[in-house]
Amino acid sequence: MSGTWSNWSGYVTAAPRLVASPADVGELSDLIQTAPGPVRVSGAGHSFTPLVKSQGTIVSLDKMEGLVSHDAEKRQARVRAGTRLGPLMHILQNIGQGLPNMGDIDRQAIGGALGTATHGSGPTLGAYHTQLEAVRLVDGLGKSREFSRAGDQDAIHAIGVALGAFGILSEVTLNNIASYRLRRRKWVLPWADMLRNFETMMSAHRSAEFYYIPFSGHAQFIASDLSDATPTARPLEEDEAGLRTLRSLRTGLAWLPALRRRLIRGAVAKVPAEDYVQDWLNVYASDRQTRFNEMEYHLPFEEGPKALAEVIELTERHFPEVYFPMEVRSVAPDQFWLSPFHNRLTCSIAIHHDAANDPLPFMRAAEPIFRRYGGRPHWGKMHSLRAAELKKLYPRWDDAMAVRRDLDPQNRLVSPYMAELFGIEQ
Numbered sequence: 001m002s003g004t005w006s007n008w009s010g011y012v013t014a015a016p017r018l019v020a021s022p023a024d025v026g027e028l029s030d031l032i033q034t035a036p037g038p039v040r041v042s043g044a045g046h047s048f049t050p051l052v053k054s055q056g057t058i059v060s061l062d063k064m065e066g067l068v069s070h071d072a073e074k075r076q077a078r079v080r081a082g083t084r085l086g087p088l089m090h091i092l093q094n095i096g097q098g099l100p101n102m103g104d105i106d107r108q109a110i111g112g113a114l115g116t117a118t119h120g121s122g123p124t125l126g127a128y129h130t131q132l133e134a135v136r137l138v139d140g141l142g143k144s145r146e147f148s149r150a151g152d153q154d155a156i157h158a159i160g161v162a163l164g165a166f167g168i169l170s171e172v173t174l175n176n177i178a179s180y181r182l183r184r185r186k187w188v189l190p191w192a193d194m195l196r197n198f199e200t201m202m203s204a205h206r207s208a209e210f211y212y213i214p215f216s217g218h219a220q221f222i223a224s225d226l227s228d229a230t231p232t233a234r235p236l237e238e239d240e241a242g243l244r245t246l247r248s249l250r251t252g253l254a255w256l257p258a259l260r261r262r263l264i265r266g267a268v269a270k271v272p273a274e275d276y277v278q279d280w281l282n283v284y285a286s287d288r289q290t291r292f293n294e295m296e297y298h299l300p301f302e303e304g305p306k307a308l309a310e311v312i313e314l315t316e317r318h319f320p321e322v323y324f325p326m327e328v329r330s331v332a333p334d335q336f337w338l339s340p341f342h343n344r345l346t347c348s349i350a351i352h353h354d355a356a357n358d359p360l361p362f363m364r365a366a367e368p369i370f371r372r373y374g375g376r377p378h379w380g381k382m383h384s385l386r387a388a389e390l391k392k393l394y395p396r397w398d399d400a401m402a403v404r405r406d407l408d409p410q411n412r413l414v415s416p417y418m419a420e421l422f423g424i425e426q
């Protein structure tokens with residue numbers, strides 16, 4: 001069936017000749033061999049870059065979802081790669097397991113989350129791909145292959161973050177932890193205090209992150225730590241109402257910055273602190289309704305505050321239309337070859353722009369700041385880098401590309417965008 005395809009923000013659209021939802025590995029393998037190319041696989045379409053875009057075939061794994069098996073002793077679970085994170089949380093909770101960490105939302109498919117190195121926050125907590133024990137992948141020739149950490153650690157490090165260009169994952173085995181409970185606290189503080197205490201505050205909790213609220217001089221800090229306490233109610237989320245307030249102050253007062261600042265400060269000062277205890281699956285994810293486009297760069301941890309201070313100054317001087325809070329997180333180092341967290345503790349900074357407006361002027365102005373501090377872009381979020389620049393940021397780039405060539409020698413999985421990104425001649 002031909003059709004149209006769009007990502008979550010509406011910024012990336014495609015008109016592929018075929019949109020297909022295989023029910024099993026056999027059908028997936030047939031598609032890779034015979035469907036109009038290039039063949040790109042989608043998760044939930046929540047990336048902001050044109051990773052999934054194809055004029056040939058877009059494959060959805062929506063029918064390939066759910067639990068395959070689990071090992072209670074090793075706390076491992078094997079799931080089909082189309083499983084969305086929301087259902088995955090419940091599958092794991094039912095077998096006494098938990099994901100060690102999560103990002104902001106639970107809408108992604110596990111295959112898609114792995115594909116771009118999706119992450120949450122915490123100095124000792126890796127991104128989703130660091131949980132990988134084994135994968136089943138259908139390669140670019142349509143052959144189903146199994147790789148495991150025990151059998152071939154290099155292959156796992158190559159394939160773990162692979163943007164759907166090394167093969168299509170059909171099943172993944174994840175190393176989980178025992179189901180757990182978290183105490184989550186949120187409070188607002190002056191930006192100057194956050195900046196001064198950045199390292200201590202970001203390192204003092206199992207998971208810590210903060211949002212800088214543009215034109216307010218304030219940040220909202222969020223800390224989560226393990227807890228055995230009795231669960232308490234999670235307060236109703238006010239993020240969407242907060243965004244509406246920030247947007248209306250932006251719209252009404254963009255050219256009266258002093259008044260805008262005063263009113264935002266007043267509104268921010270009234271944001272109540274939060275403190276609750278809940279099972280892990282009720283803590284991480286938020287409901288994001290206001291559509292936006294996003295850029296996120298992953299920087300050496302210690303460079304985070306300096307880069308953020310520059311981005312804030314840029315925004316508040318030149319981009320009065322911006323109202324979305326900027327999100328700042330930390331991610332543990334790992335060994336995966338195309339992981340933006342490769343071999344370094346990371347501070348991730350994300351900036352957002354209302355999906356109704358052109359994001360490019362703002363993103364183009366901010367990107368050089370992130371790059372000057374040695375940032376690597378989130379694969380799924382807006383950036384302008386291509387192979388020549390990316391290669392310099394990834395010490396195992398050539399090794400990764402060699403594995404990719406072996407798995408997809410006919411470039412069946414390579415779209416024009418992927419060819420530019422990976423420097424593949426077609």
Ligand SMILES: Cc1cc2nc3c(=O)[nH]c(=O)nc-3n(C[C@H](O)[C@H](O)[C@H](O)COP(=O)(O)OP(=O)(O)OC[C@H]3O[C@@H](n4cnc5c(N)ncnc54)[C@H](O)[C@@H]3O)c2cc1C
Nearest residue numbers: 043044045046047103104109111112115119163164169380
């Ligand atoms: C509202 C919102 C909140 C977000 N929050 C976070 C966050 O907290 N942290 C963060 O890091 N990112 C976040 N993101 C970005 C998002 O997590 C990533 O872009 C993620 O890759 C999207 O997953 P998806 O399932 O939608 O995959 P898609 O965007 O559909 O695909 C992503 C990549 O994975 C590949 N892929 C998909 N399935 C497979 C498969 N089975 N086998 C091989 N490759 C596959 C695709 O080809 C593509 O290259 C957010 C995005 C949005 C819109």
